[in-house]
Amino acid sequence: MYRILIADDEPMIRKGLHKLVEQSELPIASIRTAENGAVALQRIREERPDFLFTDIRMPKLDGLELCRLVAEMDADIQIVVVSGYGDFEYAQKCLSFGVKEYLLKPVNKKAVHHVLEKLAKHKSKQSTETFVAVTKLERWADIMESAVWMLKEAELDELLEEMRLELTGSRLKLNRLVEVLLELHALLHKRLNAREVYLLHNELCLAEAGDETEAWARFEKDVRDRLAELKTRRKGKLKDPVEEAKQYIEEHLAEEVSLEEVADYIGLNASYFSQLFKQSSQETFVQYRTRRRMEKAKKLLEQPHWRITDISGEVGYADHPHFTKTFKKYAGCLPSEYRQKMGIKS
Template sequence: MYRILLVDDEPMILKGLSVFIQQSGIRISSIRLAANGREALQAIGEELPDFVFTDIRMPVMDGLSLCEAIAKQEYPVQTVVVSGYGDFSYAQACMAFGVREYLLKPVAKRELADTLRRLVQRAEKQKPASAYLSVAKMDAWLERFDQAIYYMNRSQVQELLEEWRRETSAFQLQERQKAEMLEEFHGLLVKKLRAREMNIELDDSLELSPDSTGEEAFGRFAERIGQTMDRLYRKRKGKWKDPIEEAKHYIERNLASEVSLEEVADQLGLHPNYFSVMFKQATGETFVQYRTKRRMEYAKRMLGEESHRITDISYAVGYADHSNFTKTFKKYEGISPSEYRQRLGI
């Protein structure tokens, strides 16, 4: 996404350039306007643009002085001079200040598109490797934060936040750009967490002000993560363990009850559909298959103790209907409960 600053004292010129640029097809983050060089320098100080298009003849501060100021400040921007035919000698003077592009008024749409293409090509070649997060790296960060938050690993979250701060502090971005990057990352993280259907409130935005610094954005980002983990903690009734292990323990404690998938999902603060898929991926079995297996294994242990009647055992593993218990046990073990006891010599 590219930030563009247009500088000209003629409103119609600014409007025409803005429309042409928007129609060019390049990825644009913002297009800002300035009526003279002084306004342009103020705008550059507030938010560093990638490309500056400036007229030569303007009141207060002309384009030549603006190009000189940009060069002296060593702003990492590409400047394009836009001027009339009679000002070509001034445009040539701008070349001494690193200006490599020149457009003649009236600007033709095709010439502007070609200029933009060259600007983008240079920007991509010159962009430092540490100045942005690649898509692959962004995905890796998202995955790490997502896992740490979901499993409520606060120490790991803290480590990730500190690592993020160290890495992004080296980025060659202005404060506002760092804030925007964090806002974008937060939005992607919320989207990823929502896919887990955790049934908790998630804040869509960091709610940053236009003049927020990167440090302020980082503080709000860390605060949002803390709030998310607190909500998840409360939803899970204070449980900090692996949700799958917690589900197994819950089933084990309630073998005598007709525990449903929806009930366990609610205990964990998960959407039933998501919990069903996650449980199958983790155990290789459906919720019902796992619950039945645990019931039958418990029933086998009880059948090995002569003091338990088979009817009592069926109730103990959640079967009010004795015949249903016998049918399920035989399907699971290959023999009936009474035959199983006979093999044990009971």
């Protein structure tokens, strides 16, 4: 699946190119546009495209400078310069910045599709040349997980250096290196989760890494942080995130607390927290909160001075009928019937 960015200050050119690219037979993940070079650069930093179509004369940042910056940032991005006949000589200055193809305005369907086919073939060849075996990634992940789990810092240092030297020797482009490092990160956390080790801040952000050195440094720091966090946790100096979440829920049973709110409170991504909570508790966030509310409702129902309507509000149900229905589903009887079983008159 290819990601494509189109930069041109003329709206009609942008729309036309977008439509022509869309009509190609290539598998396309996304087509984004930018009205000038500065916006295009920002788009690239947000998500690196596979192919960049850029005009030469644009405000704020022209195409020539954009090509230069892209070449410095990630030479793996294939650039197509779209220029008018009068700008062709000027456009040729981009040759030193790794421009792959030129398109003369006005562009047509046949020319665009031909260029896309050539870019795709080059991309396919490039991917083969920079292939990293899955078995190698799995082996590295196994050793990393073992070193982190056993707190073997020297062994981890040795592995990280081995990985760095081998990946550097493979001459991976920045976007390819980022993909490999993110895969290794995911494999490491999968193995730690299998041991029921749920570490904080499990997200690794490499999208803003300016070069290979920075991407590697961020990855290495993250792995070392995992070991340090585990060491601190074993000394009892770090709260378990799920236990901290449960305590927060307990203190706010009377409120309609959302999963997102609790995740934000303990500093975790909501999606990861949801997965982590279920793995640790064997029930979802909502199931756990409902169960704790019903258990508290039972305790209050066992105290004669509490009115049933007040209890529903005390455990977070503004709608009394909803509370009654939920309690019956959980306890097998209505709140009033539960009280009768306890020998208490409602």
